[in-house]
Amino acid sequence: MAVEAKVEAPTNTRREASFGARLRRLVDAGLSVLVLCALVALLEVVVRIFDVPSYVFPAPSQIFKALYAGFAEPIFSRSAYYMHIMTTAIEALASFVIGSLLGVVAGALIIQFSLLRRIVLPYFIGLQSVPKVALAPLFVVWFGLGISSKIVLGVLLTFFPLMINTAAGLASVERERLELMQSMKASGWKTFRLVKLPSALPFIFAGLEMAAAYAVLGAVVGEFVGGTSGLGVLILNRNAVLDVAGSLAALIILALMGVGLQRAVAAARARVLFWAPSEDTLADRI
Amino acid sequence: MDPIITVRDLTKTYRSKREGLVNALDPVSFTVEEGEFVCLVGPSGCGKSTLLKILAGIVARTSGDFGIRHQGHGATDCHIGLVFQSPVLLPWRTVLHNTLLPSEVLGLDRAAAEKRGRKLLATVGLKGFENSYPSELSGGMQQRCAITRALLHDPPILLMDEPFGALDAMTRDSMNVELLRIWAESGKTVFLITHSISEAVFLADRVLVMSPRPGRILDEIRPNLPRPRDFDSMTTREFSEAVRRIRNKLGMDERSKSHGS
Numbered sequence: 221m222a223v224e225a226k227v228e229a230p231t232n233t234r235r236e237a238s239f240g241a242r243l244r245r246l247v248d249a250g251l252s253v254l255v256l257c258a259l260v261a262l263l264e265v266v267v268r269i270f271d272v273p274s275y276v277f278p279a280p281s282q283i284f285k286a287l288y289a290g291f292a293e294p295i296f297s298r299s300a301y302y303m304h305i306m307t308t309a310i311e312a313l314a315s316f317v318i319g320s321l322l323g324v325v326a327g328a329l330i331i332q333f334s335l336l337r338r339i340v341l342p343y344f345i346g347l348q349s350v351p352k353v354a355l356a357p358l359f360v361v362w363f364g365l366g367i368s369s370k371i372v373l374g375v376l377l378t379f380f381p382l383m384i385n386t387a388a389g390l391a392s393v394e395r396e397r398l399e400l401m402q403s404m405k406a407s408g409w410k411t412f413r414l415v416k417l418p419s420a421l422p423f424i425f426a427g428l429e430m431a432a433a434y435a436v437l438g439a440v441v442g443e444f445v446g447g448t449s450g451l452g453v454l455i456l457n458r459n460a461v462l463d464v465a466g467s468l469a470a471l472i473i474l475a476l477m478g479v480g481l482q483r484a485v486a487a488a489r490a491r492v493l494f495w496a497p498s499e500d501t502l503a504d505r506i
Numbered sequence: 507m508d509p510i511i512t513v514r515d516l517t518k519t520y521r522s523k524r525e526g527l528v529n530a531l532d533p534v535s536f537t538v539e540e541g542e543f544v545c546l547v548g549p550s551g552c553g554k555s556t557l558l559k560i561l562a563g564i565v566a567r568t569s570g571d572f573g574i575r576h577q578g579h580g581a582t583d584c585h586i587g588l589v590f591q592s593p594v595l596l597p598w599r600t601v602l603h604n605t606l607l608p609s610e611v612l613g614l615d616r617a618a619a620e621k622r623g624r625k626l627l628a629t630v631g632l633k634g635f636e637n638s639y640p641s642e643l644s645g646g647m648q649q650r651c652a653i654t655r656a657l658l659h660d661p662p663i664l665l666m667d668e669p670f671g672a673l674d675a676m677t678r679d680s681m682n683v684e685l686l687r688i689w690a691e692s693g694k695t696v697f698l699i700t701h702s703i704s705e706a707v708f709l710a711d712r713v714l715v716m717s718p719r720p721g722r723i724l725d726e727i728r729p730n731l732p733r734p735r736d737f738d739s740m741t742t743r744e745f746s747e748a749v750r751r752i753r754n755k756l757g758m759d760e761r762s763k764s765h766g767s
Contacts, residue, residue, distance in 0.1 A: 405563065
């Protein structure tokens with residue numbers, strides 16, 4: 221037996237990708253960028269050749285010009301992007317953090333206390349099927365034009381995927397792991413902390429990936445319905461004066477913001493869930 | 507001295523959606539002496555795992571009684587160490603921290619537990635793997651880690667549910683020899699469940715033979731094999747004698763099959 225132990229060396233194949241795999245990912249990324257550049261160039265050519273009016277679809281160069289102009293303005297100017305980005309980022313981040321925390325806590329409570337589950341869960345399921353963005357006008361009435369009405373909407377959107385995923389994760393813990401804890405007469409809290417919550421983390425992170433997208437969605441929809449600042453407001457203002465290039469520039473920033481949040485979640489997942497099979501991420505499953 | 511495990515008229519019935527009330531365990535009675543190695547052998551689905559889970563405090567009994575004597579083991583409330591068929595290691599913990607799990611659950615002294623954990627890992631040949639993760643270990647190594655976890659809080663009794671059933675035959679044989687060594691060194695009482703007759707005969711001081719569901723103890727056999735046992739023990743006449751007797755009891759010989767009894 222001891223001999224076997226000497227022969228087998230620990231392998232890190234799962235955590236450290238091989239050189240070949242890393243190279244392939246680099247090549248893939250390079251090709252992606254090339255394809256994007258080619259598409260943008262094609263768009264530019266098409267718009268110029270057919271002389272498409274800029275209020276229908278501006279040439280990419282105009283969009284970039286608008287982007288540049290937005291960042292070149294003084295920081296506190298109303299037409300500069302900085303304040304709008306800050307507003308939307310704060311709304312999205314706050315929604316993400318608050319909604320996710322509440323969702324995890326609610327999912328855990330619902331699993332740990334079956335009485336709560338029986339009494340409350342039907343309402344949550346019912347609320348889940350309400351199109352939540354339809355509540356945005358009401359939230360503006362109740363919470364005003366500031367960031368709070370957007371955060372409330374974002375919290376509502378991010379709460380459900382986290383609650384459902386946390387509950388599902390906690391409910392599907394391997395039975396033998398629980399029996400092991402039972403055989404040691406572990407308290408409910410210790411079983412939860414040492415076994416159930418870590419076991420549920422892959423589910424929770426899948427929920428966080430969804431929540432990252434919903435958080436930005438909540439912020440923008442909230443701003444559309446009524447707001448004084450934010451990228452959603454910027455898009456509405458630019459649209460009102462037929463500045464489509466300005467709208468699209470704001471949209472690009474919004475997309476980058478969403479990607480950034482999702483990347484942050486993915487990075488956190490890679491750190492925390494190094495032990496779980498990595499093909500569980502949404503992007504890898506496709 | 508009183509036996510360390512006493513089981514009296516233990517039964518278990520449970521409600522199943524499809525079959526209604528199911529009798530998993532007919533009244534079962536037996537005792538296990540301190541330091542004894544007892545194997546319970548029976549066909550799959552005979553309720554032997556249920557019996558073990560009752561002893562481990564995981565499943566509630568329906569009627570009857572069982573007792574586990576514990577004196578001089580005031581350190582913890584947990585008097586058993588449990589080993590499953592699969593290792594049930596927590597993948598986010600290193601080998602050492604898996605071994606140390608009971609110390610966290612039972613609130614043992616950290617430094618002392620870690621010292622003991624490292625020693626246990628060394629005795630099962632996992633020295634140098636303390637900081638590896640379970641996914642980096644072979645099946646046999648994972649199960650050895652599970653055994654160190656069961657032994658960490660120094661319980662007087664080790665309950666094992668087909669601990670090597672998921673391993674390949676060769677690893678399984680060497681794990682059995684190693685288990686006997688650990689048992690001899692530690693002086694623990696071992697109650698082990700298996701459906702392998704030869705494994706039971708090889709390991710046990712006493713083999714309890716269980717009937718198909720609802721489980722009953724049909725017979726009790728003391729293999730007449732000297733200790734320490736090694737692979738050669740399996741080729742002796744006494745070994746095959748004991749195996750044959752258990753096989754007969756379980757109605758696995760051809761005569762009883764052809765007569766349908």
